[in-house]
Amino acid sequence: MANNIQKQKGISLIDFLERFDSEEKCESYLEKLKWGKGFICSKCGGTKYYKSKTKNGRLFYRCKSNGCKHRNHLLVGTMFQSTKLPLKKWFLAIYFMTQGKKGISTLDLMRKLNVKEDTAHLMKLKIMALMESRGDGTQLESLIKIDDAYYGGKHEGKSGRGSENKQAFLAAVSTDEEGHPLKVKLKPLKSFTKAGVANFAKKFLAKGAKVFSDALNAFNFFSESEDYEHYRTNMSKGNKKENYKKFNSINTLIANLKSFIGGIHHCVSEKYLVKYFAEFQYRFNRRFDLKALPDRFFYTSVHYSTCNYSGKK
Numbered sequence: 001m002a003n004n005i006q007k008q009k010g011i012s013l014i015d016f017l018e019r020f021d022s023e024e025k026c027e028s029y030l031e032k033l034k035w036g037k038g039f040i041c042s043k044c045g046g047t048k049y050y051k052s053k054t055k056n057g058r059l060f061y062r063c064k065s066n067g068c069k070h071r072n073h074l075l076v077g078t079m080f081q082s083t084k085l086p087l088k089k090w091f092l093a094i095y096f097m098t099q100g101k102k103g104i105s106t107l108d109l110m111r112k113l114n115v116k117e118d119t120a121h122l123m124k125l126k127i128m129a130l131m132e133s134r135g136d137g138t139q140l141e142s143l144i145k146i147d148d149a150y151y152g153g154k155h156e157g158k159s160g161r162g163s164e165n166k167q168a169f170l171a172a173v174s175t176d177e178e179g180h181p182l183k184v185k186l187k188p189l190k191s192f193t194k195a196g197v198a199n200f201a202k203k204f205l206a207k208g209a210k211v212f213s214d215a216l217n218a219f220n221f222f223s224e225s226e227d228y229e230h231y232r233t234n235m236s237k238g239n240k241k242e243n244y245k246k247f248n249s250i251n252t253l254i255a256n257l258k259s260f261i262g263g264i265h266h267c268v269s270e271k272y273l274v275k276y277f278a279e280f281q282y283r284f285n286r287r288f289d290l291k292a293l294p295d296r297f298f299y300t301s302v303h304y305s306t307c308n309y310s311g312k313k
């Protein structure tokens with residue numbers, strides 16, 4: 001299965017560019033997403049309209065019902081609200097962030113879109129914020145591997161558990177019977193405590209799941225809880241190679257996550273780390289259908305955007 005996922009074609013850049021090579025095409029695509037199933041005036045609830053353009057050339061529907069005349073702007077209420085950039089550039093940024101296995105760095109985006117570095121940075125943050133807000137609500141189930149890890153600091157990995165200049169996080173991955181990873185959940189923690197693990201489990205892990213962990217004390221939550229079957233491996237005892245093999249899926253995932261963040265996104269500050277986790281998780285959990293990813297993201301950008309993200313934090 002893993003191979004099939006890696007070999008997925010996704011959407012080629014050339015096809016995507018052809019599909020969205022003008023502002024009109026981008027607008028008409030968003031128009032279909034927003035009003036394709038029928039127009040309702042946001043002010044009066046009327047359904048009659050005629051189309052018009054602002055002096056900047058942006059599409060709006062003028063309400064014709066009840067003498068209302070309200071301008072319903074296409075981009076209001078979407079993640080593109082009040083943008084001064086061409087939609088074409090936004091669409092491409094979304095393409096790169098959803099199709100690339102490792103997303104795209106700010107500098108790379110800057111070069112590819114011919115925008116300023118600050119602009120590229122803000123675009124990324126806005127797209128990541130939407131990915132974060134759409135954190136898949138489903139819980140991991142059946143077979144789950146869980147592990148504690150650290151990002152940053154001098155020594156990554158287990159040897160430095162508890163060091164202060166690192167960000168601790170929990171990673172859990174559900175797998176099929178053969179151990180292939182299905183979905184992932186990631187969450188930064190202050191430290192690894194039973195209470196922290198309990199909160200994570202309550203939110204992300206379905207009751208009745210079989211949970212596999214190492215012998216970290218905080219994971220004893222699973223042994224003490226009636227909601228999970230806990231399988232604990234003391235990594236320093238027995239056949240180490242076999243032990244490592246048991247946790248191959250989660251070890252690989254954590255390594256990929258670290259290389260994603262550290263590889264093309266240099267020096268991620270702690271406040272952004274959670275967004276990079278969200279971006280990684282978003283792509284990973286939807287990787288079975290790479291081709292549908294941009295369309296799914298655009299649907300979200302029109303219907304679920306909170307539009308209050310300025311990037312200033």
Ligand SMILES: [Zn+2]
Pocket residue numbers: 041042043044045046063064065068069070
């Ligand atoms: Zn109206």
